[in-house]
Amino acid sequence: MKKSGPSQPNLKGTLISVMAVGVVIVVMWVCIYLLYIVRM
Amino acid sequence: MHLHKYEKIWLGFGVIALIIFLSVVGVSAFAQGHAPSSGHMTIDPEKVRETAPFDQPGLHKKEDGTYEVAMIALTFGYEPSKLQVPAGKEITFTLTSEDVVHSFSIIGTNVNMMAVPGQINHRTHTFKEPGSYLVICNEYCGSGHHFMSTEIEVVEQ
Amino acid sequence: MKTGEIAAEDRKVALFNLGFAYSAFLIGTLCGLLQVFIRNDALKLPEWLDYYQILTAHGLLLAIVFTTFFIFAFFQAGMSRTLGAFGPKVRLWNWVGFAVTALGTILVVVMVVAGQASVLYTFYAPLQAHGLFYVGLALFVIGTWIQGFSLVGHYAVWRRNHKGELSPLFAFMAIATIILWVIACLGVVATVLFQFIPWAFGWTSGINVELSRSLFWYFGHPLVYFWLLPAYMAWYVIVPKIIGGKVFSDSLARLSFVLFILFSIPVGFHHQLTEPGISSFWKFLQTVLTFMVIIPSLITAFSMFATFEIRGRELGGRGLFGWIRKLPWRDVRFTSIFIAMAFFIPGGAGGIINASFQMNEVIHNTLWVVGHFHITVGTPVAMTFFGLTFWLIPNLTGRRFTKSLQKLAFLQIATWSIGMLLMSTAQHLLGLLGAPRRTAYTGYAHDDALAWFDGLLTNHVTMAVGGSILFLSAVLLVFIVIQLWWLAPKADEQTYEAFPIAESDSSMTPRFLENWKIWIGIAFLLIALAYTIPLAEIIQHAPPGSGRFQTW
Numbered sequence A: 001m002k003k004s005g006p007s008q009p010n011l012k013g014t015l016i017s018v019m020a021v022g023v024v025i026v027v028m029w030v031c032i033y034l035l036y037i038v039r040m
Numbered sequence B: 001m002h003l004h005k006y007e008k009i010w011l012g013f014g015v016i017a018l019i020i021f022l023s024v025v026g027v028s029a030f031a032q033g034h035a036p037s038s039g040h041m042t043i044d045p046e047k048v049r050e051t052a053p054f055d056q057p058g059l060h061k062k063e064d065g066t067y068e069v070a071m072i073a074l075t076f077g078y079e080p081s082k083l084q085v086p087a088g089k090e091i092t093f094t095l096t097s098e099d100v101v102h103s104f105s106i107i108g109t110n111v112n113m114m115a116v117p118g119q120i121n122h123r124t125h126t127f128k129e130p131g132s133y134l135v136i137c138n139e140y141c142g143s144g145h146h147f148m149s150t151e152i153e154v155v156e157q
Numbered sequence C: 001m002k003t004g005e006i007a008a009e010d011r012k013v014a015l016f017n018l019g020f021a022y023s024a025f026l027i028g029t030l031c032g033l034l035q036v037f038i039r040n041d042a043l044k045l046p047e048w049l050d051y052y053q054i055l056t057a058h059g060l061l062l063a064i065v066f067t068t069f070f071i072f073a074f075f076q077a078g079m080s081r082t083l084g085a086f087g088p089k090v091r092l093w094n095w096v097g098f099a100v101t102a103l104g105t106i107l108v109v110v111m112v113v114a115g116q117a118s119v120l121y122t123f124y125a126p127l128q129a130h131g132l133f134y135v136g137l138a139l140f141v142i143g144t145w146i147q148g149f150s151l152v153g154h155y156a157v158w159r160r161n162h163k164g165e166l167s168p169l170f171a172f173m174a175i176a177t178i179i180l181w182v183i184a185c186l187g188v189v190a191t192v193l194f195q196f197i198p199w200a201f202g203w204t205s206g207i208n209v210e211l212s213r214s215l216f217w218y219f220g221h222p223l224v225y226f227w228l229l230p231a232y233m234a235w236y237v238i239v240p241k242i243i244g245g246k247v248f249s250d251s252l253a254r255l256s257f258v259l260f261i262l263f264s265i266p267v268g269f270h271h272q273l274t275e276p277g278i279s280s281f282w283k284f285l286q287t288v289l290t291f292m293v294i295i296p297s298l299i300t301a302f303s304m305f306a307t308f309e310i311r312g313r314e315l316g317g318r319g320l321f322g323w324i325r326k327l328p329w330r331d332v333r334f335t336s337i338f339i340a341m342a343f344f345i346p347g348g349a350g351g352i353i354n355a356s357f358q359m360n361e362v363i364h365n366t367l368w369v370v371g372h373f374h375i376t377v378g379t380p381v382a383m384t385f386f387g388l389t390f391w392l393i394p395n396l397t398g399r400r401f402t403k404s405l406q407k408l409a410f411l412q413i414a415t416w417s418i419g420m421l422l423m424s425t426a427q428h429l430l431g432l433l434g435a436p437r438r439t440a441y442t443g444y445a446h447d448d449a450l451a452w453f454d455g456l457l458t459n460h461v462t463m464a465v466g467g468s469i470l471f472l473s474a475v476l477l478v479f480i481v482i483q484l485w486w487l488a489p490k491a492d493e494q495t496y497e498a499f500p501i502a503e504s505d506s507s508m509t510p511r512f513l514e515n516w517k518i519w520i521g522i523a524f525l526l527i528a529l530a531y532t533i534p535l536a537e538i539i540q541h542a543p544p545g546s547g548r549f550q551t552w
Helices: A012-038 B005-030 C008-038 C051-083 C088-113 C131-161 C169-200 C209-242 C250-263 C280-292 C295-314 C332-354 C357-363 C367-374 C377-397 C403-432 C447-453 C460-487 C516-540
Strands: B058-061 B067-074 B077-079 B082-086 B090-097 B102-106 B112-115 B121-126 B131-136 B149-155
Touching: A012 B005, A012 C295, A012 C332, A012 C357, B005 C280, B005 C295, B005 C357, B058 B082, B067 B082, B067 B102, B090 B102, B090 B112, B112 B121, B131 C447, C008 C051, C008 C088, C008 C377, C008 C460, C051 C088, C051 C131, C051 C169, C051 C209, C051 C377, C088 C131, C131 C169, C169 C209, C169 C250, C169 C516, C209 C250, C209 C295, C209 C332, C209 C377, C209 C516, C250 C280, C250 C295, C250 C516, C280 C357, C280 C516, C332 C357, C332 C367, C332 C377, C332 C403, C357 C367, C357 C403, C367 C377, C367 C403, C377 C403, C377 C460, C403 C460, C447 C460
Parallel strands: B067 B090, B082 B149
Antiparallel strands: B058 B067, B067 B077, B090 B121, B102 B112, B102 B131, B131 B149
């Protein structure tokens, strides 16, 4: 895979958006995991 | 196949998150004994009440000081229909069904077990707080499914 | 009038599938409306009708019938559009397949209406429906196989005539989905043919319940990907064209579909995490495989945002998020699917939770699960299908999707979104409080259960409000469908609804991605790895079989 920095499209917004999706996934998962622990 | 730099970051983040999730539940399940209910013993579904421990449904104290509850699920209720257990003690629920598939789910706890005819299910739980716990069947079992419930009285000893 | 995009004969079979799909949709959503009222004790059904009958119909008609008929309509139209008109054999077998699928469906519905099959769409043994119910299920699957294989035949002809070329992305994805479906159905066909039918007709006396459950879920999980992949096809292939862009990455799109073939099947045990008969080791192994199938969805999430951002920047969007404002929000064909995608974010996240081994105990068979599939199949998939419907029906009928119908369509997706948001949020939260799924009015006399009826969001009433809005939305959609089918003005050259297929640059795509033999081979290896030993144990240590129970 060759370096092609300038030819890559600008996807900063995409990165932030998917990371927001990642945060939703992690937060929801942690909440339910904590609920599991509390009810143990 | 060409990956954008940010896509590598994203997939790296995602895969690491998934590995962490799996490690957390894996360690908790296999190193600390918090696996979901399971069991490998089978039983003749037509001879449930002649087979130990279901010939004596209810609470039994075992030699090691822990407790076992033999529980039969049936349309549309449970045997025993009333149950009193001690708080703060480890209790193993041993469950089967004598007809169709049911569940034995104690609201407010993680005890949520399937009762499958022919199979025996186990789940260990310690009630921290005394009080009355609602048990319901959350697997469809017929016209009276929504009436299938009982209560567990957890008492201080 | 220009309607030459898809051959007239091919349009007809797609339209018949669509008609069947939307008939099922109307009845199925009506059943849903009745359910939320019964659960609130706000409605009493007449003697001859039972809650669980309606629940069975709701599940079957929406999750199975609406989705499957719609998917085949979409595939038939899209394959004819991208690979050229069907030959006479392909066309004939598509009709035969449609007829068999329809016959199976009618048989199943008759049995449910007759009160002979209130077994819900999972039909868990040893609940025993009338034997013809299972015959209907078998016919349904066989019919989809005939339609599927005839599309594979169409594709094979194209490949023969285009040696060394990669097929168009739409066709590639449709074939991947059909492969997934055929392999998945092997499980349900095995249990229905060899366990349920002989047992229901009394030729055998007992049934191995745990085996039947395992075979069902071998089918049951890839089933949800059979719903999702056509939606993903719309996201990858249709949406970029609608917004005027291109497919972000042809190779990643194909790779994600290949990963779905590999990892969506050997994962069924994550629906059986709390039951006996399967050891924790095998349950956990399939949990790990389940997590593998999340990766292609992560790839898809990135591809979607990237498609939008690149197009938005082309249109002059600046800064970090300026591109969002440039997207064609006034085009309901886009907005509907965008909302569908947004719903899949919590939907997918919830799915990860459900599959997380012991955490499954928190939500298993609670209302959470109902909430979950309403924000996976019920919105991301269903609303994507709505978004397709808005142009697919006029494309097939040669009518116009007029401005006033577009406004109605906006109202329709808005009401669906609001209704679903209310209903599924309530369901998720009630589930966490322990409220069970699949019950009629839940009047348990206990404080914990009374809490399911107060609270703002954690309330069965909220659920019913959401459900009512959803039904209004469904009626609106059926009204739009009828307009687009028979009543809207005929289109001319300018107003003709095109079948949007985005350009996808496959010049850099590795050819081996379309070598199906490799992927099918690996898929079967993974299935063998995940299932051989646990299924052998279930068969070897089988308890005496269960008898027949009709408890409804």
